[in-house]
Amino acid sequence: MKKLTWFYILVLCLSWGGAFLDTVWANDAQLDSLHCYYSAQIQGAESNDTLLMDALFAYGESLDDIGETELAVEQFEASWNLAQENDDVVRAADVGNYLASLYWEQGECEKSTSFYLEALAFAHKSGRVGTIAKIGMNLACNYSLSGDYENAITHALKALELKESNRHLEMICYHYINVANIFRESGNTVKWREYLLKAYALKDVEGCASAVDVAKIYNSLGSLAHEQNDLTAALGYFDTLLMVSREHDFQQGISTAFANMASVYKDLGELEKALALTEEAEAYLGDHTYEHIYNNNWKALLHKELGSYTEALNLVEANLARKDIGGYATEKLKAIELCYELNYLLGQYQEAFRWNDSLRVNESRFRDERVRGMVEDLETQYQMAQKEMQIELLEAENEVKTQRIRMGMGLLVLFSVLGGFGFYTYRMKQQQAFLLQTDLQQKLLRSQMNPHFLFNALSSIQCFMYQKDTELAAGYLGNFAALTRGILEHSRRDFIPLCAELKVLENYLELEVMRLDGKVAYQIEVDEQLDCDLHLIPPLVIQPFVENCIKHAFTGITYQGIVFVRLHEEKNHLVVVVEDNGLGFAKAGFASTTEHKSMSMAIFNERRLILEKRLGSPISFEVVDLSDRTDESSSGSRVIIHLPLLTNQNLNHEKNCNY
């Protein structure tokens, strides 16, 4: 059970050139201003029918754009009448085509088909190849959906033949994909695949496919993969469909992608997930009749699988009660089938029997072997007649073909990579916590890679080079390399040995001392009780606090500034003290936020929350301002950080308990 496709947007796409800016304008405008604008145009054109028709057409188009379908139909009908009075075959064909597509959208299938037929007649009179083929193909789609495959394939092949014989490649993918879908509907997988691949091969050639066509191609590829039970590939294709549709803000595509993913998950046995995806699909559902009928059928099937038969039955009965369901043969058949099964499951055998009868009648009508055979015969005839021309066409496509071979492989690879990636990201989404962690790692990396510090450090090293002090330059370059390497390596990991963290800190401080020309010194003291190789610490926890000190504590002092870093163990906790003999927070303006500083503090806090949750014990830090002290020698500030004392062993233990 897969959602078929969508139609007629092509009609709008083809006309964008002229009316493009008007459309942009209309999106934002209220209905009123639209009315004002076009009333003036319509009145202005009073004496000139051609101008009037164009104005009505543009008005109708704008109304359609903002979803005012009924009003739009009125405008097109007026334009249609005028075109017939004036025997203006070009406009009559265009207006008739548009009008037919609007009727179809409203579920008036028969009216739609008769308008296509009239428009097609006008198009033949006008002799424009593109228009004849376009309308013919639209008509074929109508026939196909209502189950009349014989007429559908006749018109579709005629349209295709016309395009190919005139080497009219514009929007050719629309035609291939529709022929593919007709074969799909009539149950001919081989031909479905053949025409789908034709569309796929040409989709990147300029002008051959609209964005909507590309979306349709991916949808069809996905459904084909699903049909052939390659569920992973199917999910990949639907994910691509989702991306393409999102990129073009194409609601129907998004909805279809979710719905079809749901159907794959149903086959994977993940019914809850399928239901969730279906609900997501519903959020993007448009006004189109077909979409609603499809959605009801699909939900009924899911409910059936989940055992809520009554709910399912209500949905199908609602579908069968619609007067416009006759236009969608496959869906009608599906609904009847479900109705039979559900009644049977609910023990309402008499009802079930009645539906079973009706099922057989419909089935034989729509899935007649004879019809299917005829469809195939017609296609073979077309193939024979086309054979010569096909060769020519292939030659004409030579350019395209080289591209196809070269790009085909590349695209396939790229495409499977993309599909795989899409699936991968999708999985990632389920693991929100994991993602958060990655995100944090990146932020951490960025905050430690303070570009201002790094480039200034390099600038100082450059000075030694100009002064030809190669020993010092080489030494500091070594520090620089060790620091950047440490940051790059450690930011990926959750915990690192204490000694590794201290090494990075030391390299960082060496560079700061060099940069500040000895104005600041540092001292790192580690209590003998601590085993630096054994005990672990989350990476890059201490450095932001030290950086804060150096940036703010020593501005304008005249004595030797010193940063102390002391580590010791206390009640099974690791205590880190960062202290300076500078101005103290009050004077240094610790509260004032420079962008980088506030960022590293924010990241520290974010990490703290995650670590606390993971380790199940609190991480705290307190700030002490020492500048109030009367004893001047011990002015400055002190930050005290308490972390749980970690080793590989107790981390493993924690893992075993929590996961």
Added chain:
Amino acid sequence: MKKIVIIEDEPRTRETYKHLLAQNFTELEVAGEAGNVSSAVALIREVNPDIVLMDIELEDGNSFQLLQHLRPYNFKIIFITAYNDYAIKAIKFSAFDYIMKPVNEFEFTHAVANAVQALNCCPSSESQVENLLDHYEGTQKSGKLVLRTSEALYVIKIDQISHCKSDNSYTTFFLSDKREILVSKGMTEYVEILEDYGFYRPHQSFLVNINQINKIDKSDGGFVVMENGAEIPISSRRKPSFLNILQGL
């Protein structure tokens, strides 16, 4: 002897500048150096230099605050920074010279030589520094752009630019009043800063003001027709995203 002053909070980097100046510019005398805003103000008032090398990030603030104190001034400025996206944008909008740390000797000497040359011909413009500060403080979103040519300094309103055309390392600005201004800077310099003001590149060599588009002509692969009548090609690869942007308006 022309006087140059160095404002830079990293002592070692000052040494580098002094070294490079001594090697390349015998006609320049380093008349003083400072590392924070307050001492820099005093130094510049006292020395009255011809050229100032100015690091953007200083110990107690930045060089834009310093300039605010010194206005009006009549020296040439070369900005230097290790990294500051925001400040560099403002500098680009105002056609000042800037170099990045660690300095590259060629860029450094080129910028100083330019400043020396400009001493004799072009007076400093108050509107140039005003534009710099406006952009830095972000008060003027519908702002102006300073264009510097060999003979003049133009201050133009960004919304009066119709489009730009790139020609290797030159860029021509076409204004809505049909004026044309040719500057000797590559268009990439402007792409980044003008994107925030609704400019887009429909083609590698053109940057258009989306607010000044009159229509899109679909013939011949597509053209943008500007309000001043100019026709600009749309490259096929950029077409979809360009149309997307227009549709989002």
